[in-house]
Amino acid sequence: MLKRKVIVRGFAVVITVLNLLLIAYLVIANDIKKRTEKIYAFKEKTIAIPSDSLSIARGKHLSVIKGCQDCHGADLGGKLMIDDPGLGVIVASNLTGGKGGLPQDYGVQDWMRALRHGVGRSGKALILMPSHETALLSKADLSALIAYCRQVDRVDRPLPANKLGPVANMMGYLGKMPLLSVEKINHVAPLRLEVDTAPGPALGEYLAISCSGCHRADFKGGDPIAPGMPEVPNITSSGAVGKWTQEQFISTLRTGKTPTGHQLKNEEMPWMMTAQYDLKELVSLYLYLRTIK
Ligand code: HEC
Ligand code: HEC
Known part of the structure; x- marks a missing residue:
């Protein structure tokens, strides 16, 4: 009799702990869901985009040294970055005008919103896009980078939609994964105009x-x-x-x-x-x- 009582009580404890863990997880998942669905409205001015070959070459160099090509692919046609049961599906967008890529009317302001604020056209946060770093690029570098990206060959590469898994939710919640750069950016910081170009x-x-x-x-x-x-x-x-x-x-x-x-x-x-x-x-x-x- 006594033994049975202990076992029953043991079960009850295990079930309570599992319930608590489940509740904690649901709270976390709900928090991340809210943060990824929040709509931001940033007003971003457009900037002049150069078309000379020197600026395009500079933009190409930046797309390499800033890792755009690592995540979005050497052709900028997008890449499935993560596909894992725990982390989920995370896709770096097809940045070209091909199938599965950016819409035809994706304008300079859209580029600026993504690179300076970490927000997509829908107003929702871009996931795992390091906009807190691109936000600090100088005006000349941003315009060269956008100029380069906008003239690459179209790539037809439809990709799946992002879907965060439980591990990504947890890591994002604990700040162990830079999921939402929009939350790390000083959105009122002015665009940097001058950068030293001499070695030093x-x-x-x-x-x-x-x-x-x-x-x-x-x-x-x-x-x-x-x-x-x-x-x-x-x-x-x-x-x-x-x-x-x-x-x-x-x-x-x-x-x-x-x-x-x-x-x-x-x-x-x-x-x-x-x-x-x-x-x-x-x-x-x-x-x-x-x-x-
Ligand atoms: C994606 C993450 C990541 C980025 C971005 C990165 N590093 Fe590293 N770096 C590492 C890690 C991790 C190691 C250690 C690797 C190991 O122990 O094998 C490392 C090692 C190094 C080392 C060797 C240090 C030593 O004591 O042996 C140098 C130098 C270095 N990084 C410089 C840089 C510089 C400069 C940049 C920026 C231009 C940079 N890293 C960007 C992750 C990174
Ligand atoms: C660590 C990987 C990573 C790096 C590095 C990176 N991106 Fe991204 N980028 C992403 C991911 C992932 C998304 C998709 C985010 C989403 O859909 O929520 C994205 C989205 C974008 C978007 C928004 C596209 C859209 O559909 O609205 C633009 C624009 C963009 N990146 C440009 C760049 C440029 C330019 C660089 C280089 C300066 C760069 N990215 C570097 C991962 C990266």
């Missing part, structure tokens, strides 16, 4: 925005950015990198091989992207990171 720490600081997503805002690294990934190292003067020469730093970012002979994996540290930075940009990154104690 100022240019390096501007470029290092692209490293901050993983190496953190202070570049001192921290926990892995996703389960199963390595710790993110400190790349300031107080980390191991602080003892490297400029040549060693540049060689690491171009070959993925560190001075100790460690081969970085591109999926963990995107060195194939940093390999495309030009010499002036790599020198500037080095000079800037050295100024951080």
